[in-house]
Amino acid sequence: xxxxxxxxxxxxxxxxxxxxxxxxxxxxxxxxxxxxxxxxxxxxxxxxxxxxxxxxxxxxxxxxxxxxxxxxxxxxxxxxxxxxxxxxxxxxxxxxxxxxxxxxxxxxxxxxxxxxxxxxxxxxxxxxxxxxxxxxxxxxxxxxxxxxxxxxxxxxxxxxxxxxxxxxxxxxxxxxxxxxxxxxxxxxxxxxxxxxxxxxxxxxxxxxxxxxxxxxxx
Amino acid sequence: xxxxxxxxxxxxxxxxxxxxxxxxxxxxxxxxxxxxxxxxxxxxxxxxxxxxxxxxxxxxxxxxxxxxxxxxxxxxxxxxxxxxxxxxxxxxxxxxxxxxxxxxxxxxxxxxxxxxxxxxxxxxxxxxxxxxxxxxxxxxxxxxxxxxxxxxxxxxxxxxxxxxxxxxxxxxxxxxxxxxx
Numbered sequence: 001x002x003x004x005x006x007x008x009x010x011x012x013x014x015x016x017x018x019x020x021x022x023x024x025x026x027x028x029x030x031x032x033x034x035x036x037x038x039x040x041x042x043x044x045x046x047x048x049x050x051x052x053x054x055x056x057x058x059x060x061x062x063x064x065x066x067x068x069x070x071x072x073x074x075x076x077x078x079x080x081x082x083x084x085x086x087x088x089x090x091x092x093x094x095x096x097x098x099x100x101x102x103x104x105x106x107x108x109x110x111x112x113x114x115x116x117x118x119x120x121x122x123x124x125x126x127x128x129x130x131x132x133x134x135x136x137x138x139x140x141x142x143x144x145x146x147x148x149x150x151x152x153x154x155x156x157x158x159x160x161x162x163x164x165x166x167x168x169x170x171x172x173x174x175x176x177x178x179x180x181x182x183x184x185x186x187x188x189x190x191x192x193x194x195x196x197x198x199x200x201x202x203x204x205x206x207x208x209x210x211x212x213x214x215x216x217x218x
Numbered sequence: 219x220x221x222x223x224x225x226x227x228x229x230x231x232x233x234x235x236x237x238x239x240x241x242x243x244x245x246x247x248x249x250x251x252x253x254x255x256x257x258x259x260x261x262x263x264x265x266x267x268x269x270x271x272x273x274x275x276x277x278x279x280x281x282x283x284x285x286x287x288x289x290x291x292x293x294x295x296x297x298x299x300x301x302x303x304x305x306x307x308x309x310x311x312x313x314x315x316x317x318x319x320x321x322x323x324x325x326x327x328x329x330x331x332x333x334x335x336x337x338x339x340x341x342x343x344x345x346x347x348x349x350x351x352x353x354x355x356x357x358x359x360x361x362x363x364x365x366x367x368x369x370x371x372x373x374x375x376x377x378x379x380x381x382x383x384x385x386x387x388x389x390x391x392x393x394x395x396x397x398x399x
Contacts (some may be wrong), residue, residue: 011381011384012369012381012384012385013380013384014366015368016384017359017365017366019231020360021300021301021303022363022365023365044392046293046395047388047392047395049297050289050290050338050341050391050395051295051345051356051388052293052296053289053291053293053294053297053338054292054293054341054342054345055356055360056252056295056296056299057292058252058342058371059251059254059258061250061251061254062250062251062253062254062257063250064249064250064253064267068249069246069249069269071250072241072352073242074239075275093267116282141306150250165288179238188367189314
């Protein structure tokens with residue numbers, strides 16, 4: 001699917017955090033997925049990595065153990081460490097933007113929360129840590145009003161939503177922080193699927209609870 | 219680099235000939251710097267040493283994937299070190315966004331090595347010439363492993379100020395990285 005029309009890119013500050021490794025796994029998942037599909041931001045990340053390389057180069061040398069090189073040379077012929085075989089990649093839905101295999105695979109874990117709404121956690125290997133998840137919301141639905149404690153990043157994989165005056169379509173990234181109170185509305189006749197990262201797992205639980213309450217009439 | 223051969227050429231020598239003396243030269247330059255980087259980010263000395271070792275061993279194993287037309291040697295090695303550190307510290311694996319390595323790699327043109335070296339040189343000069351306020355936020359985020367929001371808090375600056383400094387710095391530096399492509 002073409003993503004030439006991306007209008008909302010992550011800030012350079014976020015791309016730099018990502019390139020420097022100064023970002024938690026949940027947000028990194030969203031940035032990686034955007035960069036996967038966005039040539040423009042991939043170049044930004046490469047530029048920041050080049051800056052990282054230059055800064056690494058100018059660091060003073062720390063003393064290595066005396067036999068460090070000998071040890072390394074002795075290890076060169078050892079077979080490469082066994083890498084856990086990667087499961088065959090899950091084919092991704094054709095109407096999503098191109099996503100990394102981890103994200104496509106997450107859709108298998110979807111749980112319906114309410115009519116029109118499902119979520120699926122994306123495994124980032126950190127238990128109890130920050131969370132990234134897929135969120136699917138049916139056409140014409142509106143999310144309950146909510147704020148975010150901590151930073152939330154949302155990447156649209158399919159469809160579009162409106163938040164205030166801005167429209168976010170496939171490939172776009174929305175950054176919300178705790179200053180934002182919003183109630184995004186799904187646009188058009190199509191469902192909207194997003195990859196969302198939130199710093200704070202508790203906030204996600206509360207907010208998904210509100211979704212259930214709102215749509216299931218609990 | 220202190221030797222006479224550019225590091226990009228050394229990685230290519232490792233890739234094409236399994237050249238151990240090229241590896242030793244890469245090790246001599248980069249292992250102590252990777253260790254230094256890990257120490258700055260708070261790793262214990264043994265862990266920093268181990269990550270430096272592992273970084274260089276990964277350079278040996280993955281040398282065939284190095285493409286000097288896409289990234290300089292220090293950039294490529296930095297990315298390896300960064301990923302190993304993320305694996306070690308956060309037990310997190312990053313999704314791969316690289317092109318499929320099974321695509322194989324085109325022959326490396328000697329020109330690409332020269333261009334990579336020139337790019338690196340120009341980038342270093344551009345970093346040195348950054349306005350001090352921009353250089354400060356770039357260095358802080360790099361050397362302290364802090365997201366820009368924490369850098370802003372530490373410096374007592376509004377988030378928007380830090381974001382715009384990073385934006386300006388990256389725009390300026392990106393020009394140097396891409397010019398010669």
